[in-house]
Amino acid sequence: MDRIVRKIDGYSLTLARKLIEDGSLVAFPTETVYGLGANAYLDDAIKEIYNAKKRPLDNPLIVHIHKDFDLDGIVFDNDFAREIRKHNLPALTLVYKSKNTVSPYVSCGMETLAVRIPESEFAQQFLRFVDLPVAAPSANLSKHTSPVTAEHVYADFGESVPLILDGGRCDGGIESTVIDVTGDTPIILRKGLVTKSDIINIVGACEYASDDSTLNARSPGTKYRHYTPKIQTEFFDSNNLDGAVNLYLQLEKLGKRVCFMSDGAVAKKLDGYNVFDLGQSGVQMANRLYYMLHEAEKRYDVIIGISLSVDSDLVLSVNNRFLKAFAK
Numbered sequence: 001m002d003r004i005v006r007k008i009d010g011y012s013l014t015l016a017r018k019l020i021e022d023g024s025l026v027a028f029p030t031e032t033v034y035g036l037g038a039n040a041y042l043d044d045a046i047k048e049i050y051n052a053k054k055r056p057l058d059n060p061l062i063v064h065i066h067k068d069f070d071l072d073g074i075v076f077d078n079d080f081a082r083e084i085r086k087h088n089l090p091a092l093t094l095v096y097k098s099k100n101t102v103s104p105y106v107s108c109g110m111e112t113l114a115v116r117i118p119e120s121e122f123a124q125q126f127l128r129f130v131d132l133p134v135a136a137p138s139a140n141l142s143k144h145t146s147p148v149t150a151e152h153v154y155a156d157f158g159e160s161v162p163l164i165l166d167g168g169r170c171d172g173g174i175e176s177t178v179i180d181v182t183g184d185t186p187i188i189l190r191k192g193l194v195t196k197s198d199i200i201n202i203v204g205a206c207e208y209a210s211d212d213s214t215l216n217a218r219s220p221g222t223k224y225r226h227y228t229p230k231i232q233t234e235f236f237d238s239n240n241l242d243g244a245v246n247l248y249l250q251l252e253k254l255g256k257r258v259c260f261m262s263d264g265a266v267a268k269k270l271d272g273y274n275v276f277d278l279g280q281s282g283v284q285m286a287n288r289l290y291y292m293l294h295e296a297e298k299r300y301d302v303i304i305g306i307s308l309s310v311d312s313d314l315v316l317s318v319n320n321r322f323l324k325a326f327a328k
């Protein structure tokens with residue numbers, strides 16, 4: 001692990017640049033989750049991402065660039081996007097009409113290209129050093145929980161990724177909001193830390209992609225199973241805590257190591273049991289969700305999720321992942 005996971009310094013960045021130029025994979029931190037990066041200009045490098053992740057071939061990738069990279073070289077920019085970008089929102093990905101200058105495998109042949117300019121200083125340092133568009137999905141095996149530490153990346157890929165840049169734990173904790181800006185109104189394809197009201201405040205309008213068929217066509221990734229821990233999962237409504245506790249006790253009798261996961265209010269009611277408390281605010285829950293799913297996986301055999309009370313757009317974004325993680 002020592003050879004693969006490296007702190008971000010002049011040496012590791014030089015290594016990263018060489019690997020990306022040569023078409024190899026490099027994992028790197030962003031303010032949301034770790035990405036598994038490859039040179040967006042090279043077909044074989046992009047195919048390697050799909051191979052390594054065992055990712056379905058119709059689920060397009062996000063291209064990451066540094067703040068001074070020539071965006072016009074890869075997409076058709078527009079007024080909405082310019083206005084939104086002025087605000088330097090972290091954890092945001094915009095989908096543009098592509099100029100088809102990057103590998104067609106990045107967008108799986110679609111006419112659009114998703115581009116993210118991460119706010120994280122480590123991500124910017126890496127992208128500036130490389131000075132290429134870097135396509136990167138979250139650095140986890142397809143379907144598994146997304147990684148928020150370098151160790152999580154290593155646990156999924158081991159030695160098959162030659163370099164993991166270690167920037168500590170990602171604060172954001174869930175993936176970027178993906179917004180299509182190719183039409184008359186910005187459309188949210190994937191919910192995240194940037195909310196609908198954030199965008200309405202900037203450009204006066206924003207919608208959620210309405211029905212599942214629109215969403216699947218526009219953002220194929222949303223139709224797949226996601227974020228699933230490797231241990232047994234069970235799920236209960238917070239109205240049925242007695243049922244959840246009964247199951248917990250039954251499983252314990254069978255010799256299983258069991259834990260609960262829910263928001264702060266539910267966690268308080270489960271005092272005395274093993275509980276992962278996601279906290280109360282959307283920001284706190286986002287920061288903890290994947291980290292705690294990884295922790296649960298390391299220490300327990302069964303995790304029982306209890307429904308979250310959704311009282312804001314941000315909690316809605318977290319809940320979207322929470323429900324998928326526990327979906328059967």
Ligand code: TXA
Nearest residue numbers: 032035060061112113114137138175176218219220221
């Ligand atoms: O925070 C993030 O977004 C992380 C970090 C590494 O940047 N990346 C990430 O990538 O979550 P991934 O591959 O796990 O998810 C990318 C999402 C998928 O839902 C995919 O369908 C959507 O973005 N997407 C990518 N390109 C698209 C496009 N051209 N049009 C619509 N949706 C697109």
Ligand code: MG
Nearest residue numbers: 137138146175
């Ligand atoms: Mg992902």
